[in-house]
Amino acid sequence: MINPQLAKPLYEQIKLYLLTRIEQGEYLPDTRLPSERDLAEQFGVSRLTVKKAISDLLQSGQVYVQIGKGTYVSRAKIDQSLDSLTSFSEDIGKRQQRPGSRVLEAREIQASVEEARHLRVSPGAPLYLLRRVRLADDKPMAIESCRIVAALCPGLLSEHDYERESLYQVLRGEYGIRLAYAEQSIEARLAGTDEAALLQMEARAPILDISRVTYTDTNQPVEYTLSAYCGARYKFQAILRRV
Numbered sequence: 001m002i003n004p005q006l007a008k009p010l011y012e013q014i015k016l017y018l019l020t021r022i023e024q025g026e027y028l029p030d031t032r033l034p035s036e037r038d039l040a041e042q043f044g045v046s047r048l049t050v051k052k053a054i055s056d057l058l059q060s061g062q063v064y065v066q067i068g069k070g071t072y073v074s075r076a077k078i079d080q081s082l083d084s085l086t087s088f089s090e091d092i093g094k095r096q097q098r099p100g101s102r103v104l105e106a107r108e109i110q111a112s113v114e115e116a117r118h119l120r121v122s123p124g125a126p127l128y129l130l131r132r133v134r135l136a137d138d139k140p141m142a143i144e145s146c147r148i149v150a151a152l153c154p155g156l157l158s159e160h161d162y163e164r165e166s167l168y169q170v171l172r173g174e175y176g177i178r179l180a181y182a183e184q185s186i187e188a189r190l191a192g193t194d195e196a197a198l199l200q201m202e203a204r205a206p207i208l209d210i211s212r213v214t215y216t217d218t219n220q221p222v223e224y225t226l227s228a229y230c231g232a233r234y235k236f237q238a239i240l241r242r243v
Contacts, residue, residue: 002043014053029075061232066200085182089166092136100135106157115147118213118224126150133198140199142229180217186210199230206231
């Protein structure tokens with residue numbers, strides 16, 4: 001329990017108390033923590049003090065919020081290596097979790113100037129837009145917006161269920177398109193209101209913004225993807241060697 005006589009602030013003592021019980025398995029991943037009101041009554045402190053402790057746990061990724069439901073214990077972050085080209089489904093499957101998607105948009109569009117530059121097509125050229133919330137064991141991990149060159153894979157959106165199927169597997173299996181490498185950039189920012197709702201996180205929580213152009217082994221760009229990953233649930237790793 002907490003001790004008001006200690007020099008350590010009360011909110012830090014509460015945070016340590018909760019972290020200890022998470023590490024000891026008393027609060028398992030995806031289980032709901034007691035409410036702020038219950039914790040405030042338990043420790044005899046104000047809800048503001050408890051809120052500060054929970055806020056610190058949110059920022060460190062130890063817990064996450066489901067809007068309207070409460071605060072839950074986070075699973076270990078998904079690790080993705082930056083030294084190989086893999087799909088989201090492959091990354092999640094390697095962790096013995098169930099990949100899934102919720103399709104937000106699937107339609108043909110005309111390439112903007114920026115999209116045309118990345119995909120080396122003319123502005124106005126037909127592209128397929130596939131926008132999905134990517135899931136791991138039904139938990140939202142990322143919002144992914146793919147633009148694919150329509151001329152390379154006619155009918156890509158018409159005969160497949162991308163809530164269950166892997167886009168990369170369809171490109172390889174049905175169209176013979178083998179993706180060989182990608183150019184990718186990562187930036188940090190804060191989530192907008194719509195993104196936070198889709199990812200079931202607090203507004204202005206950390207987001208990893210990822211831009212990726214994927215190529216075949218003949219240097220043909222196929223896919224231009226913009227993704228917003230939940231910073232509390234995902235991390236990227238790279239091995240750097242001195243040359």
